[in-house]
Amino acid sequence: MIKVTMTVNGKLYTREIPPMMRLLDFIRDELKLKGTKEGCGEGECGACTVIIDGDIYNSCMVLATSCEGKRITTIEGISGAELHPIQEAFLEVNAVQCGYCTPGMILSAKALLDKNINATEKEMKEAISGNLCRCTGYQKIIEAVKLAQKKLKKR
């Protein structure tokens, strides 16, 4: 067992974990945060996307032990009493069907807009190119990211 300390959604956690634990398992099984999804388990689909120190990663491709001292944001961490503007936008334009890809999509969009609020459509497409959606056809998702951009600019 290895001791690891990391901040998840603003809260500091210290746990003793086995070396084989993925960040995905740490989040879902240790912290019981079930918003982060496992799709493929091999880096292809982006359903397990989380933000680590400002950048997106597939949490199935990261060992939890390597996250010592890191700041992690999962889908549960982006909203308070109210939904985050990106979440609102996804609801308003119906960018969600089965919803399995949605947490990852929203986090990829958030990492982009946090860094570059003036992102172009091309940059938006690029930002979600590591997130697969088998329902929507992506059009609505891009519309949602654009609407979110408008909302965030107004804030």
Place this chain on the structure above:
Amino acid sequence: MFSIKKIYQPITLAEALEIYTSNPQLKIIAGGTDVLISLHHGKLDDVELLSIKNLTELTGINYLTDGTIEIGTMTTFTEIFRNEIINKYIPILAEASVSMGGPQIRNNATIGGNICNGAVSADSAPTLFVLNADLRIVNNEGVRIVPITEFYAGPGKVKLQSGEILTHIIIKKADYKGMYGKYIKFSNRKAMDIAMLSVATLGKVKNNKFTDLRIALGVSAPTPIRCTKAESFAFNKTIKEELIKQISEKTLLNANPRHSWRGSKVYREHLIQVLTERALKEIITMSGGKWHE
């Protein structure tokens, strides 16, 4: 979860080499995007890992006073394609870096892991081949420098001994100064797909003649290769449409692509010629040369 028995996470290179020398069975893990896939597929069992993630000596890109560019092997593809030094002096490497994986993978995957994994489709390989990149490899006893063109041993195999860590990729000024490069990755899907075929070209044009031309291919032989025959054929010949065709045909003299579900041998041979032509035309235009009357 994976089948990992133990993980060492040293914070200095010296410490890592010490641990590796006394535990030669260890498997190095960098970003983990290849290693964790092997674990996921059950190809590695009860493995003991040596993580080199915390070795700050292996990160970053330096421009030395003599113009040599040194890339730490733990540098990620995102860091490379955004880096100012790379974009200014060797933009072809930025082009290759942004072509790999998707954003999440590029944030995680390192250039050192890409090389050491030995894949014929590795997106950094053709570009590093045309740049004549040297690899700095260290073990507990010292350092050796190996040209990347001599580093590959076969599909998924590189010439690294147990106890050795690849620390830097070195690109000398003479290998990029005045040169223009183009990398073309051909794949079924634009993002998140590995190459069916890839071509890197790097050249210098003077008086509309190639005074230096280098062509490398990925997924065209059991390892990435240089097309030495096409290169020497091209040397000092006046650039014309016909010459470009001939050079592209001659790339096949070094290539030996295989048939796979991703693409047949014949299709790959066709791609090699078409993509080489395309890449050559781009670098000729960039260098101010022309191939039409």
